[in-house]
Amino acid sequence: MDGFMHPINFGFPFFGFDVFFWWLIFVAIGFLIYQDANKRGMNGLLWFILVILPMIGVVFLLLYIVIRESKVENKAMKILKERYANGEITKEEYLKMKEELEE
Incomplete structure (x- = not known):
């Protein structure tokens, strides 16, 4: 062999x-x-x-x-939440931007 x-x-x-x-x-x-x-x-x-x-x-x-x-969190949504938590934007601005991001 x-x-x-x-x-x-x-x-x-x-x-x-x-x-x-x-x-x-x-x-x-x-x-x-x-x-x-x-x-x-x-x-x-x-x-x-x-x-x-x-x-x-x-x-x-x-x-x-x-x-x-x-779940995967959107980076833009995370930044928006941080800005709202820091008081950089109002509640109305937060809700408006949140709706735009969720579309």
Whole structure:
């Protein structure tokens, strides 16, 4: 036997590209998590790193899905609420701007 069918050489024609393929999948999922975490005001880079770690990335992916906030708050709405809380705008201005943002 020339060794090509030996269990150590399993997947011979691909030369380990299957590992590269899985890394690409984890990086793609990590990038999506990064974008989603930034939109939700969480630390996107930290979650990206945790998700692409070998072996435990799946655990952190599931953890992220469980603990992430359920809704994405509009950045403009957040600024409007802060301005109203600081007394920079009146209640009437706040309600008018809030209606415009919700349209």
